[in-house]
Amino acid sequence: MTENANDRSLKTTVTTLRIIELLRERDGAGVTEIARELDIAPSTAHTHVTTLESQEYVVKEGETYHLGLRFLGLGNFVRTRKRKFGKAEHYTNVLSEESERRSIFTVEEHGRGVYVHTAPGKHGVWTQSTVGKRVYLHSTASGKAILAHMPAERVREIIDRVGLPKETEQTIHDEEALFDELAEIRERGYALNVEEQISGVRAVGAPVLGPDGGVFGALSVAGPSNRMKGEQFDRLTEVLLGIAEELELSIALS
Amino acid sequence: MTENANDRSLKTTVTTLRIIELLRERDGAGVTEIARELDIAPSTAHTHVTTLESQEYVVKEGETYHLGLRFLGLGNFVRTRKRKFGKAEHYTNVLSEESERRSIFTVEEHGRGVYVHTAPGKHGVWTQSTVGKRVYLHSTASGKAILAHMPAERVREIIDRVGLPKETEQTIHDEEALFDELAEIRERGYALNVEEQISGVRAVGAPVLGPDGGVFGALSVAGPSNRMKGEQFDRLTEVLLGIAEELELSIALS
DNA sequence: TAGTGTTTTCGCCTCTCCCGAATACCAGTT
DNA sequence: AACTGGTATTCGGGAGAGGCGAAAACACTA
Structure with missing residues (x-):
C-alpha cells in the first residue's frame, strides 16, 4: 500500500x-x-x-x-502538452455555465484522479486553486466514471497500489462492491458520488472516451447535496452527458 | 557567467x-x-x-x-501563492482588451524576467503557452522597467550573474549604456523595447511598484513594429501607464 | 532466424552524499 | 556588553549510495 x-x-x-x-x-x-x-x-x-x-x-x-x-513553466507545459486538454478546458467552462455548478475535468495518472481544469459554479468564488489536485478514483464521481471504462485488470492494479481508503462513511471500501458499482455506471452512462468524498457534497460524473475506445478523462459537476436532487438533478445529468458527448466528438474530429 | x-x-x-x-x-x-x-x-x-x-x-x-x-499542482501553487498575482492577472486582461495588443505581466526571479500572466491581442491566437517563460531583463521592456527601479548594486549583481547577451543588433550589451537607459526610464516613467529582443517587435513596459517602494513587477504590451508607432503609440502608452497605476493602487489597498 | 537498436538488470568500485561538530549569525534579554 | 537560545552555514571524514559497464531481456525489421 x-x-x-x-x-x-x-x-x-x-x-x-x-x-x-x-x-x-x-x-x-x-x-x-x-x-x-x-x-x-x-x-x-x-x-x-x-x-x-x-x-x-x-x-x-x-x-x-x-x-x-x-x-x-513546467506546470504550464504539462497543462498544454496535450491538445485534448485545450478542448477539455473549453467544455469544462461551458458545463459550468450551463449547469451553474462547479465543474471539473479530471484525468487518471498513477492510479489517482488529477483535476486538469476547474470552473466555478454560479455563486463561485471557488476556483482555479484546485487545478492539479489529486483525488482518489473510488470516492469521486469522475474517478468512478473513469474506472468504469478501464480494463478490470487495470482497476485491480490501481486498487493494489492505492487501496480503497474511507473518506466518509459512504465511501466504497470493498473491492467487490466497487466492481458492482462500476458495472452499474457502465450501463447507466454516468457515475454518482453521494457524499462519498466529502459529506454534504454530491456529484455526477461522465466519462470522456477517446476515439480508440480508451478513457481519456471525465467531466463532473458537484454541489451541496440539497441542490443536487429531484428533477433539477435530472436536468443536470442531461446537460452533463450532452456536453461530455460534445467533447468526445470534438476530440475525435481533431 | x-x-x-x-x-x-x-x-x-x-x-x-x-x-x-x-x-x-x-x-x-x-x-x-x-x-x-x-x-x-x-x-x-x-x-x-x-x-x-x-x-x-x-x-x-x-x-x-x-x-x-x-x-x-506545483505550477498552480506558485502562480496563486501571492495574492498580488491574482490582481495582476486581472489587469493584464484589462490591458489586453483596451490596448488590443498582447499583454504580459512579468516579475523578476534569479535575475531573469518570468512571464506570470499573458493575454493575447485582438488578433490573438497567441496565448497562455508562454506563461512561465524566462527572458532577459536587459532586452525587454518590462525587464528594463523592473531594473530601473532596483538598487544599482542589485542591477550590477544581476549583470554579473547573467550577463548582457545580444539577442538582436539593437540589444544593449554595454553596462554603462544600460545604466544611462535605466535613468531615462525612471524619468520618463516607462520603458521601450525597440526590436532589442526580437526583430520586428516593439514593446512598452511600465513598472508596478509595491507599497514599500520596491518593484513588484511590470506590465507590458507588445506588437509588430509598424503597429507600435506615432500617435497610436502615444495612446497605447497612456493606457498602459493608467492600468499599471490602477494595479499599484489595487495592491496597496489589499 | 539473425540483426540492430533499445531498455533494463546487476555487481562492483569509487566518489558523493550525509552526518556531526564547529562556526557564524541574529534577536532578544539581562 | 555579555549571555542565551535559536537559527543558518561551513567543512572534514566515513559509509553507503550512485554511477558505470557488461550482459541480459526485449522490440522491430529484414
Whole structure:
C-alpha cells in the first residue's frame, strides 16, 4: 500500500522531491523545519535547498525557502502538452455555465484522479486553486466514471497500489462492491458520488472516451447535496452527458 | 557567467533536474536519448527516470518518459501563492482588451524576467503557452522597467550573474549604456523595447511598484513594429501607464 | 532466424552524499 | 556588553549510495 521495498530509487532525488513537496505544503520553510520534518540533518537539508536554489527552482526570501517560478513553466507545459486538454478546458467552462455548478475535468495518472481544469459554479468564488489536485478514483464521481471504462485488470492494479481508503462513511471500501458499482455506471452512462468524498457534497460524473475506445478523462459537476436532487438533478445529468458527448466528438474530429 | 566551480551542489539532484528540463524541451524522451544528451550512462539515466516515475513526477507512455501532472499542482501553487498575482492577472486582461495588443505581466526571479500572466491581442491566437517563460531583463521592456527601479548594486549583481547577451543588433550589451537607459526610464516613467529582443517587435513596459517602494513587477504590451508607432503609440502608452497605476493602487489597498 | 537498436538488470568500485561538530549569525534579554 | 537560545552555514571524514559497464531481456525489421 505504501512503498517500494527493494528498489533502486535514488535516495538523494527522493529527498529533493520531498523537500519540494514540503515547500508547497508549508508555503515555504526554513532549513531546520525541513530537517525536522523529513528527519534528516540540518546540514543535509541545507545542501539540498541550496542546490535547488542554485538551479533556480527555489528562491530564498529572508530566512525561508520557497518554490520558485520555474514550476510555473513546467506546470504550464504539462497543462498544454496535450491538445485534448485545450478542448477539455473549453467544455469544462461551458458545463459550468450551463449547469451553474462547479465543474471539473479530471484525468487518471498513477492510479489517482488529477483535476486538469476547474470552473466555478454560479455563486463561485471557488476556483482555479484546485487545478492539479489529486483525488482518489473510488470516492469521486469522475474517478468512478473513469474506472468504469478501464480494463478490470487495470482497476485491480490501481486498487493494489492505492487501496480503497474511507473518506466518509459512504465511501466504497470493498473491492467487490466497487466492481458492482462500476458495472452499474457502465450501463447507466454516468457515475454518482453521494457524499462519498466529502459529506454534504454530491456529484455526477461522465466519462470522456477517446476515439480508440480508451478513457481519456471525465467531466463532473458537484454541489451541496440539497441542490443536487429531484428533477433539477435530472436536468443536470442531461446537460452533463450532452456536453461530455460534445467533447468526445470534438476530440475525435481533431 | 555560467557555473559554480567549487560548490557543494548535489550532483544527483542536478542531473535529476536536468532530466526534467530535457523532458520538457523534447516533450518526452527515451532512456538512450537522455543518456546521450546529458552525457551519462544509459543505466544511470534509467535509474533517474524510474525514480521520478516511482515518485509520480513522470509518466511512461510506451517507450518514452514524459513529465507528469504533478507539475500542474506545483505550477498552480506558485502562480496563486501571492495574492498580488491574482490582481495582476486581472489587469493584464484589462490591458489586453483596451490596448488590443498582447499583454504580459512579468516579475523578476534569479535575475531573469518570468512571464506570470499573458493575454493575447485582438488578433490573438497567441496565448497562455508562454506563461512561465524566462527572458532577459536587459532586452525587454518590462525587464528594463523592473531594473530601473532596483538598487544599482542589485542591477550590477544581476549583470554579473547573467550577463548582457545580444539577442538582436539593437540589444544593449554595454553596462554603462544600460545604466544611462535605466535613468531615462525612471524619468520618463516607462520603458521601450525597440526590436532589442526580437526583430520586428516593439514593446512598452511600465513598472508596478509595491507599497514599500520596491518593484513588484511590470506590465507590458507588445506588437509588430509598424503597429507600435506615432500617435497610436502615444495612446497605447497612456493606457498602459493608467492600468499599471490602477494595479499599484489595487495592491496597496489589499 | 539473425540483426540492430533499445531498455533494463546487476555487481562492483569509487566518489558523493550525509552526518556531526564547529562556526557564524541574529534577536532578544539581562 | 555579555549571555542565551535559536537559527543558518561551513567543512572534514566515513559509509553507503550512485554511477558505470557488461550482459541480459526485449522490440522491430529484414
